[in-house]
Amino acid sequence: MKNINIKSALLALTLMGTLVSCDSDFKDETPSIAGIAVANPNFSTLEGAAVQGGLVGVLSNSNPNDPSGHYTVFAPTNDAFARLGLVDAGTLGGLQNSFLTNTLLYHVSNGDLLASGIANGGTSISALGVSRRFISRGSDLYINGSKIILTDVSASNGTVHAIDKVMIATGVNIVDSAILLKDAKVFKAPELTFLVQAVITSGLAPVLSDANNNFTIYAPTDAAFKAAGFATVQDVANASPVVLQQVLLNHAIAGGKFTSEYSGTTAMTAGGGTLTYGAFTDGIFTIKSNGITTAANMVIPDIQCSNGVVHVIDKVLLP
Amino acid sequence: MNKKHLLLILAVTTFGYVNTAHSQSPISGFMQGKGKGNVSLSFSSEKYDDVYFIPEKVEGVPVFNETTVNSTSIYATYGISDQVDVVMVLPYITAKGKATEEVLTNLGLENERSGFQDVSVFVKYSPFNFDFGSSSLRLIGALGIKTPLSDYKVEEGFQSIIAIGNRSTTISTTGMAMFKMDNGVFASGQVAGNYASNDVPNSVTTELKVGYAAKSFYGDVYVANQKSTGGVDIFGEGFAGYFPITKVNYTKIGIDLYTPIYQDFGISAGASTLVAGRNIGQATGFYGGLVYKY
Numbered sequence: 001m002k003n004i005n006i007k008s009a010l011l012a013l014t015l016m017g018t019l020v021s022c023d024s025d026f027k028d029e030t031p032s033i034a035g036i037a038v039a040n041p042n043f044s045t046l047e048g049a050a051v052q053g054g055l056v057g058v059l060s061n062s063n064p065n066d067p068s069g070h071y072t073v074f075a076p077t078n079d080a081f082a083r084l085g086l087v088d089a090g091t092l093g094g095l096q097n098s099f100l101t102n103t104l105l106y107h108v109s110n111g112d113l114l115a116s117g118i119a120n121g122g123t124s125i126s127a128l129g130v131s132r133r134f135i136s137r138g139s140d141l142y143i144n145g146s147k148i149i150l151t152d153v154s155a156s157n158g159t160v161h162a163i164d165k166v167m168i169a170t171g172v173n174i175v176d177s178a179i180l181l182k183d184a185k186v187f188k189a190p191e192l193t194f195l196v197q198a199v200i201t202s203g204l205a206p207v208l209s210d211a212n213n214n215f216t217i218y219a220p221t222d223a224a225f226k227a228a229g230f231a232t233v234q235d236v237a238n239a240s241p242v243v244l245q246q247v248l249l250n251h252a253i254a255g256g257k258f259t260s261e262y263s264g265t266t267a268m269t270a271g272g273g274t275l276t277y278g279a280f281t282d283g284i285f286t287i288k289s290n291g292i293t294t295a296a297n298m299v300i301p302d303i304q305c306s307n308g309v310v311h312v313i314d315k316v317l318l319p
Numbered sequence: 320m321n322k323k324h325l326l327l328i329l330a331v332t333t334f335g336y337v338n339t340a341h342s343q344s345p346i347s348g349f350m351q352g353k354g355k356g357n358v359s360l361s362f363s364s365e366k367y368d369d370v371y372f373i374p375e376k377v378e379g380v381p382v383f384n385e386t387t388v389n390s391t392s393i394y395a396t397y398g399i400s401d402q403v404d405v406v407m408v409l410p411y412i413t414a415k416g417k418a419t420e421e422v423l424t425n426l427g428l429e430n431e432r433s434g435f436q437d438v439s440v441f442v443k444y445s446p447f448n449f450d451f452g453s454s455s456l457r458l459i460g461a462l463g464i465k466t467p468l469s470d471y472k473v474e475e476g477f478q479s480i481i482a483i484g485n486r487s488t489t490i491s492t493t494g495m496a497m498f499k500m501d502n503g504v505f506a507s508g509q510v511a512g513n514y515a516s517n518d519v520p521n522s523v524t525t526e527l528k529v530g531y532a533a534k535s536f537y538g539d540v541y542v543a544n545q546k547s548t549g550g551v552d553i554f555g556e557g558f559a560g561y562f563p564i565t566k567v568n569y570t571k572i573g574i575d576l577y578t579p580i581y582q583d584f585g586i587s588a589g590a591s592t593l594v595a596g597r598n599i600g601q602a603t604g605f606y607g608g609l610v611y612k613y
Contacts, residue, residue, distance in 0.1 A: 028374065029373050029374045030374070031372070031373050031374060031554065031555075032554050032555055032556075034554040034558075035372060035373060035553075035554035035555070038372065038377055038381060038554060039372065039375060039377045041378065041379075044379070047381065048382075048422070051381065051382060051426065051477060052425050052426060056554070056558075056560055057558065057559040057560050060553075060554045060555060060556070060558040060559075061556055061557065061558065061559075062556060088419075089382075089419075089421075089422050089425070090419045090420075090421025090422050090425070091421070092425060093421050093422075093424060093425040156555070156556070157556075
């Protein structure tokens with residue numbers, strides 16, 4: 001009798017054991033783009049940005065706007081965000097949510113764009129509606145000014161490539177882009193307020209907002225203007241329009257170029273002056289004009305506007 | 320051993336039940352006997368900072384970094400007859416996250432949610448008890464309902480990660496077999512179907528338990544499993560940022576201990592941890608409780 005008991009107990013245990021076996025049938029499933037961002041510690045700021053920008057649901061699901069159901073995402077790493085002072089999810093609070101969402105959408109496109117389909121001179125329309133350019137430089141491939149550092153990570157709803165800089169597009173012209181910053185529509189703290197005043201006072205606004213023109217603009221920060229002797233925005237408004245125009249034209253180069261597209265060491269400005277570029281290092285270079293002793297550094301490079309590219313710099317480039 | 324005394328000790332061994340998100344079954348393999356029962360007050364705490372997503376375990380809970388769920392539960396059971404018990408559980412839950420102040424401000428979220436969660440009432444019926452002399456096999460069926468007691472909010476978006484409950488009313492049907500020997504060793508297995516009233520997926524839960532009970536000591540170890548029959552994966556197709564409607568599977572192992580301390584009072588303690596899962600935090604939890612049997 002005892003033997004039978006033990007046997008039946010063992011049988012019961014075996015039966016129950018099969019019922020409570022570990023669930024691991026999903027181990028070979030492919031995560032979504034959102035899942036990849038969450039799982040990879042190098043994308044934790046991107047994860048925070050997707051949460052704050054309201055795109056987690058979008059990047060978890062199939063793309064309803066493409067027959068393949070897929071997206072391609074150029075995913076900025078934590079280091080890419082940190083270049084903008086965005087060192088963790090908490091610091092993203094310095095950005096307006098609408099700007100953050102648009103910026104993320106600029107990194108997204110419909111369908112699978114694999115590395116094999118990316119070539120120098122090619123373009124790709126983003127989910128924001130603004131096109132991105134592909135540039136090869138040496139053995140590296142760039143999208144706008146951002147180096148593609150990892151390619152073809154396959155997700156259940158598309159493809160992920162990692163990039164070393166956050167891409168920014170405003171969707172509007174150079175003047176309106178600067179006004180977005182001044183009006184705190186990008187960062188919650190206003191920026192480029194001195195520059196916007198200088199553009200207005202100098203009378204250059206029509207030229208810089210003309211859709212038929214295309215410029216590279218080096219845009220000095222408010223701190224740069226202060227260091228150059230303008231204590232307040234009113235000081236800029238009170239300055240001579242002719243002098244301001246001369247100074248501003250020393251910040252404009254014909255043809256909008258991303259950092260990745262520069263090869264020369266000098267460039268002629270729209271004002272006829274000369275700028276000297278430092279070596280291309282980690283995606284940026286320094287800019288020196290004749291009127292300053294030490295070169296300016298790029299603070300926010302590669303902002304794509306509808307009629308050019310703006311690089312925010314930390315010094316006024318005096319002619 | 321005095322068989323009757325053993326039974327009394329065994330009858331109080333479901334105190335380990337804490338009604339946090341994914342708890343032990345409130346149904347034990349022991350019947351109280353007519354007019355008898357027990358009441359326990361227990362405190363439990365579980366914590367996780369790793370989450371089982373698809374296809375791998377990920378470090379750090381999204382937004383909240385780490386989650387702690389504390390619960391204070393009243394558990395009561397009473398034998399209406401020798402064959403019918405009623406079981407009631409009521410937990411008060413405090414769920415805390417560890418999101419930074421900046422992130423909370425940016426997202427408009429809070430790091431804590433608390434309140435009375437869902438009350439559960441089960442009726443256990445044991446129509447069959449086969450006595451083999453030195454051992455016996457008991458079969459039990461149970462029907463239960465779990466429903467929100469307070470008007471705690473249905474959390475939206477990422478706040479729902481630390482929701483205290485999912486506001487579903489769930490009907491559970493449990494089938495169970497309990498084999499025990501006079502030397503104190505026992506083994507039980509149960510299967511339950513859980514049917515939720517809202518978008519929360521239905522699930523099948525199982526529990527296999529083996530234990531030992533002597534006059535002044537009780538201990539068991541168990542492995543529990545849940546498999547959702549529907550639902551979406553977190554960050555998968557159909558996921559829109561609301562966590563309670565996701566598919567939740569897990570395998571959990573645990574231990575329960577009990578000893579009488581004075582007259583009709585005893586103390587209980589236990590621990591459990593997840594060893595596998597899908598869309599669930601890898602929680603490890605502990606509890607302790609005071610039990611009064613009558």
